[in-house]
Each structure stands twice: as structure tokens, then as C-alpha cells.
Amino acid sequence: xxxxxxxxxxxAARRKExxxxxxxxxxxxLSVFATIGIVIVLLVxxxxxxxxxxxxxxxxxxxxxxxxxxxxxxxxPLINGTLIITLGAALxxxxxxxxxxxxxxxxADPRIRRITxxxxxxxAGIPTVVxxxxxxxxxxxxxxxxxxxxxxxxxxxxxxxxxxxxxxPMVASLSEDAMRxxxxxxxxxxxxxxxTRLEVSTRVVLPxxxxxxxxxxxxxxxxxxxxxxxVTIAAGMTPKxxxxxxxxxxxxxxxxxxxxLGDTPSGSIEYQSIFAVGLVLFAMTLLMNMASYQIRKRFRxxxx
Amino acid sequence: MKKGxxxxxxxxxxxxxxxxxxxxxxxxxxxxxxxxxxxxGHAWLDLQFLDSFPSRFPEKAGIKSAIWGTFWLMIMxxxxxxxxxxxxxIYLQEYARKTTLTRIIETNISNLAGVPSIVYGILGxxxxxxxxxxxRSLISGALTMSLLILPIIIISSQEAILAVPSSIREASYAxxxxxxxxxxxxxLPDALPxxxxxxxxxxxxxxxxxxxLIMIGxxxxxxxxxxxxxxxxxxxxxxxxxxxxxxxxxFHFLAAAGIVVLLVFLLTMNAAAILLRNRYQKNLKW
Numbered sequence: 001x002x003x004x005x006x007x008x009x010x011x012a013a014r015r016k017e018x019x020x021x022x023x024x025x026x027x028x029x030l031s032v033f034a035t036i037g038i039v040i041v042l043l044v045x046x047x048x049x050x051x052x053x054x055x056x057x058x059x060x061x062x063x064x065x066x067x068x069x070x071x072x073x074x075x076x077p078l079i080n081g082t083l084i085i086t087l088g089a090a091l092x093x094x095x096x097x098x099x100x101x102x103x104x105x106x107x108a109d110p111r112i113r114r115i116t117x118x119x120x121x122x123x124a125g126i127p128t129v130v131x132x133x134x135x136x137x138x139x140x141x142x143x144x145x146x147x148x149x150x151x152x153x154x155x156x157x158x159x160x161x162x163x164x165x166x167x168x169p170m171v172a173s174l175s176e177d178a179m180r181x182x183x184x185x186x187x188x189x190x191x192x193x194x195x196t197r198l199e200v201s202t203r204v205v206l207p208x209x210x211x212x213x214x215x216x217x218x219x220x221x222x223x224x225x226x227x228x229x230x231v232t233i234a235a236g237m238t239p240k241x242x243x244x245x246x247x248x249x250x251x252x253x254x255x256x257x258x259x260x261l262g263d264t265p266s267g268s269i270e271y272q273s274i275f276a277v278g279l280v281l282f283a284m285t286l287l288m289n290m291a292s293y294q295i296r297k298r299f300r301x302x303x304x
Numbered sequence: 305m306k307k308g309x310x311x312x313x314x315x316x317x318x319x320x321x322x323x324x325x326x327x328x329x330x331x332x333x334x335x336x337x338x339x340x341x342x343x344x345g346h347a348w349l350d351l352q353f354l355d356s357f358p359s360r361f362p363e364k365a366g367i368k369s370a371i372w373g374t375f376w377l378m379i380m381x382x383x384x385x386x387x388x389x390x391x392x393x394i395y396l397q398e399y400a401r402k403t404t405l406t407r408i409i410e411t412n413i414s415n416l417a418g419v420p421s422i423v424y425g426i427l428g429x430x431x432x433x434x435x436x437x438x439x440r441s442l443i444s445g446a447l448t449m450s451l452l453i454l455p456i457i458i459i460s461s462q463e464a465i466l467a468v469p470s471s472i473r474e475a476s477y478a479x480x481x482x483x484x485x486x487x488x489x490x491x492l493p494d495a496l497p498x499x500x501x502x503x504x505x506x507x508x509x510x511x512x513x514x515x516x517l518i519m520i521g522x523x524x525x526x527x528x529x530x531x532x533x534x535x536x537x538x539x540x541x542x543x544x545x546x547x548x549x550x551x552x553x554x555f556h557f558l559a560a561a562g563i564v565v566l567l568v569f570l571l572t573m574n575a576a577a578i579l580l581r582n583r584y585q586k587n588l589k590w
Contacts, residue, residue: 013482020484021399027391028400031413031458034451038423041430099326107320116327118578123334125570127512129541130341130563133548137556138340165333172330198316219418226420228515229541233548253422253515260425260519266434278426282419289418 042282045275052269058276064239064255066270067262073273075280077239081156081249082281085231088160088245089167089224094217096164097171101213104172105179106201117173124169131162132233140234144246151246154236160245162234163227167220174219178212179205211299215292222288226281228253252281341567345560353561357527358543362554365547367562372529373442373537374511374569380446380533381453381510386503388450389457393499396458397465398487417455424452425519433520440521443533448516453506460502464495497584501577508573512566514541540566 050058053073061074100120104113139158144151151157182205190204206213236248237258250258256274264271356366392413400406428448438444468491476486492499517523517539523546526538540562547559 017482017484021395024391024395024399027388028395028409028458030388031392031416031454032409034427034454035412035416037431038419038427041427042423045430096326096330099323100330103320103323103327107323116331119331119334120327122574123330125508125512125574126337127514127541127566127570129512129514129545129548130337130567133544133556133559133563134337134340136548137344137560138336165330168330172327196312196316198319199312201319222418223420226422228420228422229545232515233545253420256422256426257515257518260429260521261523275426275430278423282423285418285420285423286415289415293414 038282042275042279045272046279048267049269049272049276052272053276062241064250066259066273071269075252075277077241078250078252078255078277079280080241081231081235081239081251082225082253084156084243084245084249085160085163085227085235085251086221086224088157089164089227090217090221092161092164093168093171093220093224097168097216097220098175098213100168100172101175101179102201102206105176106197106205117176120169120172122169123165124167124173126166128166128227128229129233131166131230132159135159135162135230135234148246152236152248154234154238154248155246156235156249157245159231159233159235162230163224166227166230167223170220170223171216174216175209175213178209178216181212182208211295214299215296218288218292218295222285222292225288226253226285228257232257252277256281338567341560341563344557345562345564348557348561349564353558354565358525358538358546359527362552362558365555365558367540367543367565369526369529370538370540370543370562371565373526374539376442376530376533376537377445377449377539378507378511380442381449382503382507384446385450385454385457385506389454389503389506390461390499392454392458393461393465394487394492397462398483398491413455413458417459421452421513422515422519424448425516427451428516428520439534440524440536441534442530442537444520445517445522445537445539446533448520449510449513452513452516453510456506456509457503460506461495461499464498464502465491467498468494497580501581501584504573504577504580508570508577511539511569511573512541514545517542518545540569 058073058075060076061072062076063072063074064077065072104117108116135158136154139161140151140153140155143161144155144158148157186204186208187200190200195204231251232254235251235254237250237254238248239250239255240247242249255277259270259274262270353366354371355368356364357368358370359365396406396410400409425448428444428451432438432444432447433440438447472490472494473486476490481489522536522538522542524536524538526536530537544559544562544566547555547562550556
């Protein structure tokens, strides 16, 4: 074999290597374009919206009635709706999720944990439209109406209960991961001093895992903010400023769905308004996800 | 002294029961949900239901177009998102150096995983349906779904590739293999079960998604099965949502029957993923 032939082969092989690497690089960069696409689409269409409605009016207006005349574009009622759902979901998911995580990490037999953790995660895998069905046909008539007979057929309470159930596995699973990352020597030290399991759980494990637990809380709440189908089905289509969970409300996500169910022509102000609302939604969830990431990174207790 | 100790132990016992109770409460909700859907829907589940198109008469309505639409959408989404996602994971895990660009890409992927699905729907509506003029078709739906599950596919594939020990790569390099040969013949085959598991779970997420497809306009009356990627379509969650939003109770029972079918789909996919993972964990010990 003469030397030129070898170099030709290796040249071809190297070219192939380079092409393959470039292809994979393109795949990786595509995800950046997805983000850029989202931001551009939201900004461009929102700009059209803000030419008609002032930014201040949008952010401080107390009335949202884009589909009626006279139109009114104050986003506060929608934000109010989203926050009621998020608050209600937090009341369900944070205590139950945290307690489940403590049980799985500190009390349960490993065999039991191996069964219960995937079972809990099934709750996170059930489609949100199913949760909507469950809220509307089971929780509202069987639970909410018993507690408070005057409750509306569509109400924030039943939607926030199912959203809470939906995000519970996220809290339980991520918190449990954080607790299990706490080294056993810390627990053993506390037990050696005569601490009970409760004291070890709440005064040693929980503080040591706090960054992971808080990060899971924020991440789960950001999921609740973006939740769409369950709230569209069960919480109603009535944007209003209220703190009463038994009334029909409307969230930002449910409004976006409502507009896209109708036949709004592109370029109309109703069509553009979903991008403005989407921008608020995107900004809120992005900030929360980034906060969750920073908390995990900054406040993590590092053990060797 | 003794009394104090029993008091503390009692508190501990109560706390344990509270924690156990919380976990059992969550599992009880899961049981009640499945039971509720089954009792509402099982009477409507029959061959006629699976083999009929939607109708305004509940006793004639079925999910044929929704089942076909779901199959089409899943296969097209898999064809788009799996190569792109696995490719991105290979790049990030095997090729990328720790540059600023790499860090931006990785942060970006974890942020994308947290973007609400409806925002992907907004993107799909503006980009695929309107700007690229693909209309309310399967291809618009598959592209939107692909963007939605791409971050999940990338992250889980990265984990599977990371689990392949570097000694395998070094052995391959030592006998003169190039980087691509090493990846092609050693890293990928070893990581494949893990990659498949992650991809199946990501696709099962896409099967249950409703909001992004409503955004791109998939909520219409479809009484035919799609025959090309440019055809309009409906899927199971959309058909279920359609029936839930009707006031008549019969349609709610139809929705429950549809949910049973959807959950059977999802459970099958999840079971496949778990079986695959278990086999892989048993057979391969580094």
C-alpha cells in the first residue's frame, strides 16, 4: 500500500468525521432556535397588540372583556385567576408532596419506596384533559357541592385540587431525591445524640435538603401556572377579580384556549391578545424556572 | 425524663402516620380517579365505539378518526423528534467542549423543558400554521409536538449516553477507531435501551397533550381517517375534550370511554419503557 492511498483514505474518513460532528451540532443548536422562535413570535405579535392597547392599561386594567363590546384589556383578572389556581394547588401539593417525600426517604422500607414512587409518578403522567374530566364530573358534584352547595358548576376550587394532585408527584419525587442526597453520616450523628426520627427528619434532613425542596416547590408551581386543560374544563370562562374559590374564573391559559377555539382572524386584536397573554405567561414561568435552578445551585449544601 | 422521651416518641409516631397518610391520600386519589373513569365509561366501550366516527348522536359516536389521528401524529412526531433529539444529545455528551455556547445550549434546553405546553401551541400556530402555511394539518401538529418533547428527549438521551463508561470509549480508541466509529459501534448500542426508554416516555407525554393541538386548530369535526401528512386530523385527547365540553351527560360517558382507551395506550407505553429498563439493568453490568 503506498502512502498516498493511506492519506486519501484518512482524508475521506476525516471529512466524514467532520460532517457527522456538524450534523449533530446542528441538532443541538436547533433547540436554541426554538427559544428564539418563541420569543420572536410572542414579541412581534404582542407589539401589534400594544399599538392598540397601552402597556399600562394592559398591566393595571381591572376588566378583561375582549370578546364583548366595549372591549377591555386589563390582564389583572386573568392573572388573578391563574394565581387562585396556583395558590389552591400549592395548598394541596406542597404539604402532601413534602410529607410523602419525607415518608419515602426517612420512614419507608426501600421495597415499599420502589413501588410507591413510580405509582405516585403515574399521577404526573395522566393527561391533563383527564384531570379536567375528574374535576368536573367527580370533585365538583361529590365534594365541592357538599362542602359549599352554592358553588358554581365551574369553580376554581375543584380545578385547583386536581392541579395540586397533578403537581404533587413533582414535589414528592424531586424533594425525595434531595433528601436522599443528604449523607447518612448526618442522620447517624443525630441518632447517636438520641434524636428521634421526627427530629432527624425535620431538623437535620429537611434543612440539609432545603435547596432541593424549595427548588421542587417553585418548579411545581410554575407547572401549575402553565396548566391549561384542567382549568379550561373545570374552572370556567369568566375572568374576574375575586378571591372566592367557589366562583367561576378564567386563567391566562384558559383564555388563550378560548380564543383559539373560536374563529378569530389573524391580525385582529383578539388574535393578537393571546400573544400578549402568552408573553406574560412565558415570562412568569421562565422567571420561576430560572429561580428554581439558581436556588438549587446557590444554596446547595455540598457534602463530600 | 422517661415521660419526656415517650412524649417525643409519641410525636414521632404521629408524624410518621401523617406522612404515611399524605402519601396514601395521593395514591387514593389515583385509585378513585381510575375507578370513576371506568364506572362512567366501561358500558360505552365496545367495538362499535372503536370503529365509528364522531357523531352528534351519542349512541352512534366513536373514536375511529381519533385513534388513527393519534397513530399518525405519534409516528410523525417520533420520526422528527427522535433523530434530532438523540443527535443533539450525542453532540452535547460526546463532542461538545465546555464553551460558552455549550453552556447556553444546555441552559436553554433545561429552560425549554419548563415552558408551558400551550406556549408551544402559540409558536406552532404562528410559525407552522400561519407563517409556513402548513394549515391545520398533521404536519403542523407533528412539528409542534416535536418541539414540545425535544427537550425531554435530549435530556433523557444525554443521561443514557452518560451512563456508558468511558473505558468502553477508550478501548475503542485504543484499537484505532475514530470518534464516529466509537459512537456508532459502541456508545450508541450500549446506550440504546436507555435512549429508547426515555424516548417512549417522551412520546407518551405527547399522546396525552391537548392544549398545543387546540392552539393549532385541531378541534374540528373530523369524520374520516387521515391519508397524508397534509390532512386535517383529530386525536384522542381532543375528541375527549370535545365530548366533555358538551352539556348532555351521554357525551360525558363517551368522554370517559375515550379516557379509558387513552389510559390503556399510555399504560402500555409506560409498561414497555419500564420492561425495557429492567431488562437493560439486568443484562448490562459494567
